Amino acid sequence: MSKKHNHTTNYFTKCVALFSLFFILGCSNTKYLPEGDFLYVGGSVKVKDSIIKKKDRKALETELEGLLRPKPNKSFLGLRPKLWFYNIAGEPKKQKGLRYWLKNKVGEEPVLFSKVDLDYNASVLRNYTENKGFFKTRVSADSTVRNKRATAEYVVTPRKQYIIKSVTFPDDSLKMSKIIGRSSRRSLLKVGKPYDLDLIKAERERIDARLKEKGYYYFNPDYLLAQVDSSKGDHEVKIKIVIKNETPAKALRAYTINNIFVYPNYSLANDTMVYRQRDIVKYKDFTIIDTADTFKPRVFDRTIYFKKGDLYNRKDHNLTLNRFVNLGTFSFVKNEFKPSDSIDNALDSYYFLTLLPKKFIRVEVLGKTNSASYTGTEINLNWNNRNFFRGAELFTASVFGGADFQLGGPNKGRNIYKLGGEVSLTWPRFITPFNIEGNSEFVPRTKATLRYEYQKRTQLYALNSFNTSFGYLWKENIRKEHQLNVIDVTYVSPNHVTPEYQQDIDEDPALGRVIEKQLIFGPTYNYTYTNTMQKRRKNTIYFNGELDLAGNITGLVTGADYKKDNVKTIFDVPFSQYVKIRTDFRHYLKLGKESELASRLIVGAGFAYGNSKTLPTSKQFVVGGTNSIRAFRARTLGPGSYVIPPQTNLTYTPDQSADLKLEFNTEYRAKLFSIVRGAVFFDAGNIWLLNADPDKPGAEISKDFMKEIAIGAGVGLRFDLSFLILRTDLAIPLRNPALPDGQRWLIDKIDFGNGAWRKDNLILNIAIGYPF
Template sequence: MKLNKYIYRIGSERKNSKAFYLLSKCRLEQGFSVACLVVFLKNLIRSCGAGTMGKIKISSFLWLIIMLSSCSNIKYLPEGEKLYIGGEVKVKGDSLRKKEKKALQENLQTLIRPKPNSSFFGLRPKLFFYNIAGETKKEKGIRYWIKNKLGEPPVYASKLDVQYNVDVLQNRVENLGYFRAHSEGDTTSKNKKVTAHYLVQPGVQYKIRKVVFPEDTTELAKAIRADQAQTLLKAGRPYDLDVIKSERERIDSKLKERGFYYFAPDYVIAKVDSTIGKQEVDILLEVKKQTPAKSKGEYFINDIYIYPDYSINGSSVIRNNNKYVTQYKGFKVIDRKNTIKPQVFDRTMFFEPGDKYNRTDHNLSLNRLVSLGTFKFVKNQFKETDSLSNKLDVYYFLTPNRKKSVRLELLGKTNSANYRGTELSLNWLNRNTLRGAEQLTISAFGGFEVQIGGQNKGYNIYRYGADATLVFPRFIAPFNVNTSGAFIPKTQINLGYEHQRRLKLYTLRTFKGSFGYVWKENVFKEHEFKVLDVTYVNSNNVTQEYLNKVDSMPSLGRIIEKQLIFGPTYFFTYTNTTLANKPNTFYYRGGIDLSATITGLFMSKKDTAKIFGVPYSQYAKMEHDFRYYIKVGAKNKWANRVFVGVGLPYGNSREIPYIKQFFSGGTNSIRAFRARSIGPGSYMDPNTAHSFVPDYSGDIKLELNTEYRAKLFSIVEGALFADAGNVWLMNRNSDRPGAEFTKDFMDQLAVGVGAGIRFDLSFLILRGDLAMPIRKPYLPKGERWTFDQIDLGNKQWRRDNLIFNLAIGYPF
């Protein structure tokens, strides 16, 4: 079959086009090579101007794509082979409701093997790339990359075993309680393509009438019956083999909590009686007669041995030399090099001699040892004692991490305000600073940001600084917090300094210090409480240009004022996004930040609000970040976020400090607007035409985001999104009309929409988003929606409105 007639349709406007002439010479009988395709596309672009391309019918291109990715795939089939394009399962039966029938059909569909080549609207682009790449002699080069990265090998019909699939389907429906089901299968073939068809007639699903647990008087049977109220096998529910397997695992898990260390799920057998009539079954749970005797007994902890300097070859294991054994409470610590203080294990071990074994304490001890960060490998071993029955000796083998390490990082930075830059950081880490598993991190960094084009060109930013953090794996406090979970509570002390120079404007020097605690209740909940969080900001080298700007916009003067902020902060985080099997997950982070609250209570109105001559800020700030993720199918997701932040200045403050205010716009915010360019409210500085553009901030923030994320192919994901939000001032400011928060705040929301592409590189997500504003809050009322102004063909409109965001990671 030739392509000439399809090429003629596409090229009718330019019959002499070199591109179409070349493609017309490519016949499917001769194969369609990579070179032919590349040259065709190259000449198509050269020979077709914008006007001609606009006249080419989309339907003609679709015909071309179909012929290339469909017909050519068939052409490459070996002699006697056919292409397998998939199978379809139909469930037929009057006993099932429509919803149940659909669910069963989807369940069975996943069992069919083999899986056909991936398709996109009926096309198989991966198979097409595999075929056109041809044979590859080397494991490198463009052909190899196309064949093995973009392409996938064909799935031949000869690999299909219909009877095997019929047996699998029959087995599954019987395991779901359809004991009188019937399954059959067949194939159809057309144009060297084979499709499999399966018909399943399930009949009536059997239900559970009653469940009987072991009734003997042994301790094992008593332990099993003690938790029978929590059984997964409920009377009236459908029979399901998978539920029976889960019930066996539940029984095993409960027995592990009661000291039955050697028990296993396979020791439980379920006998099913389906002859009682009325499509019902009785289930009798028993312990197998072949169960070993030691699996039926409870075990207790005897001696606990800890090796904090264990090497992989086991040379550090010494059991009978008391010279190196330190007895601390109930533990025997064997540490020849005096690596770590024994007190550390008092906070990590949940077992004590004499305790009955239980799985929870077993796992909690291991998790705590791992979370210390001091040990590279953690493993343990339980051994029966030689002389005592039902006693276990416990051994913990801890291989230390390298105590000190240095890491050098070079980062590339970009944002939607056209700033490009880099940052170099040097980090030194000591994982056991005071021999108590304390971690000391000292970092030094330096970097710059330059605006390549735009209004802030030349106003470059240079930063350097240092930071030190000391983390203790315990609470250093007069009070105690219940931290019986798998995560060790931590006390953190931090000191830091940053020097920021903004060319042509000013220099800021920031000193920070904090003391507080971090602890996790469980894998979902985390608390961060800083008893004292101090920030001091000072400025110098303020230029006349910036001072002139302050005259026209006095609020900018707050940036260069001396600022002293101190007070407690508290943040709470809850997330279940790690549960991959849940269809809907969410993330919440909320916190409160109080500055000089207690100090303000003791200061009279006559007192000057200064400490050591520096004015301190008084405010209360609260923020809430809520994210909700909905699975759409197997690979797609709908992500949503609501962010609400409120800062209440009081006392000597009309606005909360600039470094504590909220900002809107940018790669992780409202992507249709440049970073920190939105608001406050409907205010817009009228004097930025020939000057730098300042960062706009506010005391209140509202942001709404929604994004649909779709898996396209391989590592490539696509996204469609919409963002809305703004920031406002709490109090009226005559220098910035329209900036204060009022009841009409919804009318001042900025709105943007766009599309993005993401590359999932496993170790990071590389993201590119293209967005445009559809609502601008600074325009006059009644003119803020800008749908009527969209003009994609206008170069100036694109320059002013299309914002490209390049970032790492998802925006939320």
């Protein structure tokens, strides 16, 4: 028999097996149904109207179908695998084990047609369309049964949609009515637009929010009535907003703030509030009852936005509560307003604050592996004090240590060890010569940090790294965040450089830059914008931009210039002078309830000048690895088309870094079942040197840089364990810029059946969290 005939027979056999599986999955889901009942497989809505545009009619049908209940079992390609797992699991004898897991975690109970109430659904559809202005809508319902499967069909026949002819607001003598009238230009109800009950409700909320800003603390939307008159005109309505006659008198009055009481040691278990006179402190407009003298009074002056005599407004009310929460020292924040006993139309404000533990220790243990075949662990021990100087400052002292072992590959035996410590102090305010106080709901912060790290690469070298920084962190709102370090100093010094590594430097001079002494200082700025927390949006984005300026003013003042052999030093160490910019843009497209397309673009550039010939190694860009181009091992890709010369006697793969970076990633993510999510991804990018290096031919950027883009693809699983996400990605290279031009595409060389190919090209990445 020929190979071609063999191949055809195998293909036919697979198709028959696949068809049989589909048939079994489809049929077996109905044989378990109760006698006389049917499997409900969904409902449809048809809008019969010749006036509504086809596009609007389809949109209305989609909205109405979303209201039908119950929802049928989830399906995939016409099959219902969750229901199939539920059926084959049978009845578990105990609440654990494989059968119980299949039935209750993976499986899904059948949705029976007996649970479908056609009349109820018809009334829901009728109410919805009438609330959208299609008054006197008719709805009919029917069902179809075939092969023990039932569907429901609804026909909606709306009348012509009513349009808003006019909108009027209260015109009485109340001050409140005048406020409502002045805000009418912001009304959500527009003449000429369709009648919509949801918009009327939203308009009441809008008016209430406006009144809350003007002191009307006791008012609420239920005190507003929308009178709708549809008796005159051709499918038009007149809407009149009025204040109900039964509105309480206190809701018609604006209130000011009188006394402000703060209880920083409030206990939920004991709220009798019996205090000694010495526990009561008067500070400006506040009365502070602090039994343990926990906080300096100015903490509350910066946090509470109400002052005595202020008109109540919801903005300052919410701003104060959010800032108390964001101080990070309270587990519970409660606020009450009560009518003042001494002043008419005034409120006394009470803030009850429950403290978090002042001191706590946190231990973090992390296991990790990466695509460079390193497997290791890291431990962090942190001691924290939430109120270090009685001003809600956060003091943190931590020690950390870790080890990465390479169990195979070219770096076997060259393990990495690190040990270090860090102390930081964060103030909940800006510490500047000027009085700067933001009005955001997020508390601005000033942070000072001192850090030391010792890193040893066995058989090669060790590095001592010192860093200190002082800067500011602030958020404009929930979407925009800034970090400015006005002082950021890093000093790196080599230690225990082995003769072997010195010999390697003779063969590859670029390796010498890794162990050069480095002094880096200058301001850094970081800006982040994101709206990914808005779950209902179909498109969300994340943007992060970094600007790093090192030694710029010092270099200009001293006239440093390495080209003129005029390199300046501080404590006998040349300081770095460069400008570095990096941007990270991400886009998330929601494709369904449990699926999305996530994409990322990273662009980075660093330019060394003046006192520096190149960027410090620690500041250069790298590519490849678990959170980068996953088909290439960490830090081994690039720069450009550079390849380590084959005659080099290095017994390990050195890290590769450069001045420029371009990277693009995209992946499709979808929930498979239970806690398991799947992904299909595509990565591309590379790094380049800005200037030619004779020791690294092909590493510099050129007009043909796009021909040096590396490409990889793969599939992955993510296990959502609620407290963390465990990620596994299996990737293969599709294009390798290190190969000769014309031979870089590898698609035609893919051979999963070849063991040698799998060993060289299948890259497994195991990590915590999503790559982006």
